[in-house]
Amino acid sequence: MSEHDIIDRVRKHLLVGGRWRASADGSVFGVSDPGTGATLCEVADGQADDAKAAVETAVEAQDEWAATPPRQRGEILRRAWQLMTDRTDELATLMTLEMGKSLTESRAEVAYAADYFRWFSEEAVRIDGNYKRTPDGSARMIVTRQPVGPCLLITPWNFPLAMGTRKIGPAIAAGCTMIVKPAQLTPLSMLALADLLAEAGVPDGVVNVVPSTSASRVVNPVLADPRIRKMSFTGSTEVGRMLVEQCAPNLQRMSMELGGNAAFLVFSDADLDAAVEGAVTAKMRNNGESCVAANRFLVQSSVAEEFTRKLTDRMAELRMGHGTQPDVVVGPLVNEGQRATVSELVEDAVSRGARATTGGEPGGGDGYFYRPTVLADVPDDARILREEVFGPVAPVTTFADEDEALAGANDTEYGLVGYVFTRDLDRAIRVGEGLATGMVGINTGLVSNASAPFGGVKASGFGREGGDEGLAEYLETKYLSLALRS
Incomplete structure (x- = not known):
């Protein structure tokens, strides 16, 4: 497949509620090839109203998605892994064109990114809990794990596929719906991934993608909604600090993978x-x-x-x-x-x-x-x-x-x-x-x-992605106390 055909195949609209649509005001922005400076194509430029619509569809889909059997969620991820593996060359070429890394690097990233889907497909059926007697024997304690709820996932430009699957994989495995805000510089890889996930069987409204030239225009209305219960961000420490402040009013859970030295x-x-x-x-x-x-x-x-x-x-x-x-x-x-x-x-x-x-x-x-x-x-x-x-x-x-x-x-x-x-x-x-x-x-x-927990300390952030720890970031712990009749 030619480079032109690969670019042409990507859906260049927003994905909201399972429907590919133009932005609220019809605006678009250009995506460039850093190897030449030339414009590759134009993509819909998400607005605040688009972000609000994505929140509504994610909230509406949450309960039904959370009730989906873990095995079913795992099989969807397994199919997504297989589709990514089968389309390695196409996805790698797309990533190289919009981001600049060599094809060798891009192929390696596709394999690495797909492996998150494979790992979390296997972990979806291993979400655990426990059953205990209280110390005085008068009751029973049941501890369960439940999905945290609708999430906002913000991905960077440098690893446009792997940073997406590292967040989307555990969210799907846990039973969370999501709004994904890809980086302005590299939206094509995420749009191609979203299309692939729909083909793998992800229901409408579970994964919503809103690219935009203004991160704040999308992020602000999403985080202002208390129904969004988690935010995961990969990017600079400077932006991470601002996002922590934005999550504070609604006490949303956060995973922050920030700068390094x-x-x-x-x-x-x-x-x-x-x-x-x-x-x-x-x-x-x-x-x-x-x-x-x-x-x-x-x-x-x-x-x-x-x-x-x-x-x-x-x-x-x-x-x-x-x-x-x-x-x-x-x-x-x-x-x-x-x-x-x-x-x-x-x-x-x-x-x-x-x-x-x-x-x-x-x-x-x-x-x-x-x-x-x-x-x-x-x-x-x-x-x-x-x-x-x-x-x-x-x-x-x-x-x-x-x-x-x-x-x-x-x-x-x-x-x-x-x-x-x-x-x-x-x-x-x-x-x-x-x-x-x-x-x-x-x-x-x-x-x-x-399969390993990825993350840092100090100004490099908190929370972990990958491994058992990565799945736990998308789960809440609930304790049920059952009193016994005497």
């Missing part, structure tokens, strides 16, 4: 070749536009020069180009604003004494390219050590011992993930437990897994 620790006893490969994985996944990307490389002084040289050689050989081209590893950044931010942070570091051992400048072509970059001798006051770069830049600093490594790694407001490379098991446990993060990769640059 991951430290990548390399100790002198590490396998340096493995550490370099892990560094490339942790840094360059999704062109560096990932909340779990390694942003700060802390290397023990005795091996810092060798590690930096090896990492420089490895980063320099990565092929950059449009994501649909063969053998491309590094695609464009998502837009000019993101590229400008990366350039600014690199320039700041260099002005303070850092050295670019490779890269350090934008790439050529019409798209928003930035060359894979390694920075050596990065001073402590460089902004890039404090701010999330969200691009293909690896700043390297050094440490003397384990205490200094931990202190440096934890010297950030964020706490999403950390990475540790060492051959010493005792050290791996000590440092892993000492890192103030929600996740730790030990001798690996990849921690994401549908």
